[in-house]
Amino acid sequence: xxxxxxxxxxxxxxxxxxxxxxxxxxxxxxxxxxxxxxxxxxxxxxxxxxxxxxxxxxxxxxxxxxxxxxxxxxxxxxxxxxxxxxxxxxxxxxxxxxxxx
Numbered sequence: 001x002x003x004x005x006x007x008x009x010x011x012x013x014x015x016x017x018x019x020x021x022x023x024x025x026x027x028x029x030x031x032x033x034x035x036x037x038x039x040x041x042x043x044x045x046x047x048x049x050x051x052x053x054x055x056x057x058x059x060x061x062x063x064x065x066x067x068x069x070x071x072x073x074x075x076x077x078x079x080x081x082x083x084x085x086x087x088x089x090x091x092x093x094x095x096x097x098x099x100x101x
Contacts, residue, residue: 007033012043019051022059030059034066043074050080055088063089067097075099 003026004019014037022030037045045066066076077099081089089095 003029005030005033007037009037009040009042012041013046014040014042014044015046015048017048017051021054021056022052022062023054023056024058027056027058027062030062031065034062034069038069041071043071045070045074045076047076047078048080049078049082049085052082052085055085057088057092060089060092060094063094063098067094077101 002020003022005016007014007016009015016030016033016037018030020026034045063076070076076097078089079101081100086095086100089098089100
């Protein structure tokens, strides 16, 4: 399955919808979009993951990249995370640094 994403910024919140598989080949695209969001000085990043079917370790590194790039005190929220994607995030322990709904 191909990877697709779309970002919407309203106020200080950037919402990015991800679909398909987030792996080493698609991770740079997400990092670029996160950089664009940071450039717009957002304080909250919401990732809609209900259509994301797979996340590799490269995808987790994207989350870490976002966490490092956003201003201190910013929040990253994952919405609609499928169990297999959530398990990948939990195995790294990064779930303690973000909000998973």
